[in-house]
Amino acid sequence: MDVFGFDPASFTSFLLTLMRVSLIVFMMPFYGGNYIPNQVKGALCLVLTMAIWPNLSFPGAALPAHPFSIGIMLLAELVLGLLLGICVYFMFTAVQLGGEIMGFQMGFTMLSMADPASGAQMSVTAQILHMVTLILFLSLDGHLILLRGLADSFAIIPPGGLRISGPLTESVLALSGTMFSLAIRIAAPVIAAILMAELTLALMGRAAPQMNLLTLGFPIKIGVGFFFMGILFTTIALFLEDYIIDLRPMFARIMNMAQ
Numbered sequence: 001m002d003v004f005g006f007d008p009a010s011f012t013s014f015l016l017t018l019m020r021v022s023l024i025v026f027m028m029p030f031y032g033g034n035y036i037p038n039q040v041k042g043a044l045c046l047v048l049t050m051a052i053w054p055n056l057s058f059p060g061a062a063l064p065a066h067p068f069s070i071g072i073m074l075l076a077e078l079v080l081g082l083l084l085g086i087c088v089y090f091m092f093t094a095v096q097l098g099g100e101i102m103g104f105q106m107g108f109t110m111l112s113m114a115d116p117a118s119g120a121q122m123s124v125t126a127q128i129l130h131m132v133t134l135i136l137f138l139s140l141d142g143h144l145i146l147l148r149g150l151a152d153s154f155a156i157i158p159p160g161g162l163r164i165s166g167p168l169t170e171s172v173l174a175l176s177g178t179m180f181s182l183a184i185r186i187a188a189p190v191i192a193a194i195l196m197a198e199l200t201l202a203l204m205g206r207a208a209p210q211m212n213l214l215t216l217g218f219p220i221k222i223g224v225g226f227f228f229m230g231i232l233f234t235t236i237a238l239f240l241e242d243y244i245i246d247l248r249p250m251f252a253r254i255m256n257m258a259q
Contacts, residue, residue, distance in 0.1 A: 009059070016058040016159050018049045020077055021150065027081030028146050029088045052151060058159050073160030080162050083258065084149055087175065087250055088142070091243055094179040095133045095236065098186030099126030105187075105194045106225035107218055125229065129186075129236070136237050142244045149251035156255040168257040182239075186232065193228045194221050 022045040036044075064070055103123030137143070201217050 012063045013058055014049065014053055016063055017053045017154075018045065019074065020058070020080075020153065020159065021045050021049045021052065023074070023077045024081040024084060024150050024153065027078070027085040028150075029085060029092060048147070048150075052154070058154070063159075069160075076160045076162040079164070080153065080157060080255075080258065083168075083172070083254055084146075084153070084251060086172065087247065087254065088146065090175055090179045091182075091240075092130065092133060094182040095129050095186060096126045097179070097183035099123060099129035101183065101187040102126075102129075102190045102225060102229060105191055106222050125225070128229070132233055133236060133240065136240050137244070140241055140244050142240070142247070145244055145247045148248055152248070152251060153255055156252070157259050162258050165257055168254065171254065171257060186236065189232060189235075190225050190228045193224050197221055197224045 022042075025045055025048065026041065064073065100123050103125040106125065108123045108125060197220055198217070201220065
């Protein structure tokens, strides 16, 4: 007689749901970054699991009995989290790369700071653009789209049912290729403005050789760079809005190719 009404199938179903939620959440940007302490992320995973489990849970019979099969399932869930997270990581990386190009053109090659999310060193301009992009991403409800993609994964891919196919690999590679083109598009206005400023300084040097253009050139390039970078925030907001609108269909395409 079971006094407490313990149901092993329901418990294994909850474990499978918690496995999917925790691995995907820890792999996604913002949720998986160092901005949020691990204790808070663990509590978030439990809350999301309890919210999802009554309606979108996996059957308890889907949990394999052999430890090796469980390890393969964990690996598949981890790769699924990486695939969903990489769609957003490419966007943030493109903005950071554009900021690095701007910083190089503005003369900030020796000035860098630590990124609180990854611990890597990046230029001041890349850090500014990254923080602006993160704030815009949250303001446009991008974090809710990530949770929606997590919920959609329960209906598309069963636990451990991820399959790496040729179209999936080509889609990820094509998405990574757009990261570099986007970085150049972001940095292009600042690069063009600084190039015009340097051309103006070169003409001034020809007209007045006695002027110390080396000392004068640094603050001019920095001022021009920051001015056009401020104008660029509106463009980044418009791009993010279009990207977030297409994010959920992108998740669906990735998961349909991975099932």
